[in-house]
Amino acid sequence: MSDSAQHAETGATALEVEDLRVSIDGTEILHGVSFSLAAGERLGIIGGSGSGKTITALAIAGLLPRGAVVTGSVRANGRELLGLPDRELASIRGDRIGMVFQEPKTALSPFRRLGAQMTEALAIHYRLGRAERRAAALRLAAQVGLKDPERMVRAYPHEVSGGQRQRAAIAAAISASPGLLLADEPTTALDVTVQRGILELFTEITDSESCSLVCITHDIAVVNQVAERVVVFEAGRIVEQGAVREILERPQHRVTQALIAAAGSEAA
Numbered sequence: 001m002s003d004s005a006q007h008a009e010t011g012a013t014a015l016e017v018e019d020l021r022v023s024i025d026g027t028e029i030l031h032g033v034s035f036s037l038a039a040g041e042r043l044g045i046i047g048g049s050g051s052g053k054t055i056t057a058l059a060i061a062g063l064l065p066r067g068a069v070v071t072g073s074v075r076a077n078g079r080e081l082l083g084l085p086d087r088e089l090a091s092i093r094g095d096r097i098g099m100v101f102q103e104p105k106t107a108l109s110p111f112r113r114l115g116a117q118m119t120e121a122l123a124i125h126y127r128l129g130r131a132e133r134r135a136a137a138l139r140l141a142a143q144v145g146l147k148d149p150e151r152m153v154r155a156y157p158h159e160v161s162g163g164q165r166q167r168a169a170i171a172a173a174i175s176a177s178p179g180l181l182l183a184d185e186p187t188t189a190l191d192v193t194v195q196r197g198i199l200e201l202f203t204e205i206t207d208s209e210s211c212s213l214v215c216i217t218h219d220i221a222v223v224n225q226v227a228e229r230v231v232v233f234e235a236g237r238i239v240e241q242g243a244v245r246e247i248l249e250r251p252q253h254r255v256t257q258a259l260i261a262a263a264g265s266e267a268a
Ligand SMILES: Nc1ncnc2c1ncn2[C@@H]1O[C@H](COP(=O)(O)OP(=O)(O)OP(=O)(O)O)[C@@H](O)[C@H]1O
Pocket: 024, 029, 047, 048, 049, 050, 051, 052, 053, 054, 055, 056, 065, 218
């Protein structure tokens, strides 16, 4: 039996990050970050540029650059992920953690049809035949709200819009029914109306697929739309965390206050 089969899990993932420290080339970048996420919860991670949001996501996913030194603990449903062998981590990533990034152009290969890319993880995991894979691609395309799924699964990334590419990238991320979806600035490259649709899709997916969500953003409006709880980063530390509504109403830290003020002035 393979490692992934032995550890086969379904349902939403609970995540506990404790005293996470990351150093790269001898410089400490994360200085002891702790937060947790209940199974099925939607968490926003917010902070300015360079505050350590992406490094945190990469540490959770086991994708830090070689040479990075990580200490602390990252537990998914109670299981320690830090220090797992690469092969085991890769299988957890393929299976239990779905990832969505800012620019789907870089996440998707320009040379392969969207349907093939949406079903990559699924096909590897379940050894799907051609017809099954096509059926899965059509189902996923419909699930992520891609209109005209028949056309979409046959299209190449450059033949569709930015919002449609992001929907295809989300389809790829959820294809193997992950327990945790990690999204890093998933709507930053999109205009506001398209952004709203994508954020609604994240909410739908976490509700219907029984999946937890960590959404990284610099935009408090995104947090407000998608998350139930938020952690605020500054210079590799968490400076504030709590329920989104409370933090929006009574931000304690100046960084949070500044992020809220920035969103207000953008909207004005
Ligand atoms: N591969 C790397 N090697 C060395 N330092 C890095 C590397 N990646 C990130 N850093 C540094 O780590 C710090 C945190 O970076 P990180 O990408 O996590 O920030 P961020 O909060 O996601 O910012 P942004 O919103 O701009 O993406 C920054 O000071 C950055 O320069």
